[in-house]
Amino acid sequence: MQNEIELRIRNEISEKPIFLISRLKDSEPTTLYFNNKDTSWVDTILQSITAEYDTEENMDEELKASVTVKRDSNSEFGEYLIVTGSVEGQYMASCVKCLDDSPQSFSTEFQGVYIHSRYENDPEYEEVDDVFIEDKVLDLYFHERGKADLSEALTEAAVLAINPYPKCKEECKGLCGQCGENKNHNNCGHH
Numbered sequence: 001m002q003n004e005i006e007l008r009i010r011n012e013i014s015e016k017p018i019f020l021i022s023r024l025k026d027s028e029p030t031t032l033y034f035n036n037k038d039t040s041w042v043d044t045i046l047q048s049i050t051a052e053y054d055t056e057e058n059m060d061e062e063l064k065a066s067v068t069v070k071r072d073s074n075s076e077f078g079e080y081l082i083v084t085g086s087v088e089g090q091y092m093a094s095c096v097k098c099l100d101d102s103p104q105s106f107s108t109e110f111q112g113v114y115i116h117s118r119y120e121n122d123p124e125y126e127e128v129d130d131v132f133i134e135d136k137v138l139d140l141y142f143h144e145r146g147k148a149d150l151s152e153a154l155t156e157a158a159v160l161a162i163n164p165y166p167k168c169k170e171e172c173k174g175l176c177g178q179c180g181e182n183k184n185h186n187n188c189g190h191h
C-alpha cells in the first residue's frame, strides 16, 4: 500500500519530473513507480528513444521504472538525494541490417545522487560523472536548490541500456548489395 507521502509525491511529479527533496524525511527511503501510460514525462523519454525509427508495425510500447529516493546529508555535500532504481522497456525499432521492424527490449538498474548545483561549476567536479557517497559509487546529478529532476537519471539509465544497433535477429542476413532484396525473406541468387 502506498503511504501518504508517496501519493503526494506521485501527484506532484506526474506532469513534471521535478522532485522537491524537502518532501522527504531524512534517511527514510520512499519508492515510486512510473510508467509511460500514466506519467507524461516518462512517455517523453520513450518517445525520444523511438523517434529515430520510422516503423510501421505496432506493438505495445512501454517504459516502466521503479525509483527509490532517499534524502540525506553530510558535511561534504550538504543535503543530497540518493536515487536507486530499475527501468525496463519495450519498443519497435528498425533492424540496422535489413530495416525490418523488430521488437526490442531492455532492462537495467541504476544508482545516482543529486547534490547541490553549486558543485556543478566547481572545478573539482567539472570532469566528474560519479561520486563516492555512503560507501557506494553513484552517478552524479545536481539539484537546483532542493529540486531534483528525476528524468535525468531515468533517461540516462534508459539510453545507456538500449541497443544502439538493433537487429531483427542475431543472424540477420541483411539486404542484397546488388538488388536490395531482403535476404531473410527471399533468396535472390546474388552473392
Ligand SMILES: [Zn+2]
Residues within 6 Å of the ligand: 095, 096, 097, 098, 099, 100, 167, 168, 169, 172, 173, 174
Ligand atoms: Zn534484420
Ligand SMILES: [Zn+2]
Residues within 6 Å of the ligand: 176, 177, 178, 179, 180, 181, 188, 189, 190
Ligand atoms: Zn539480390
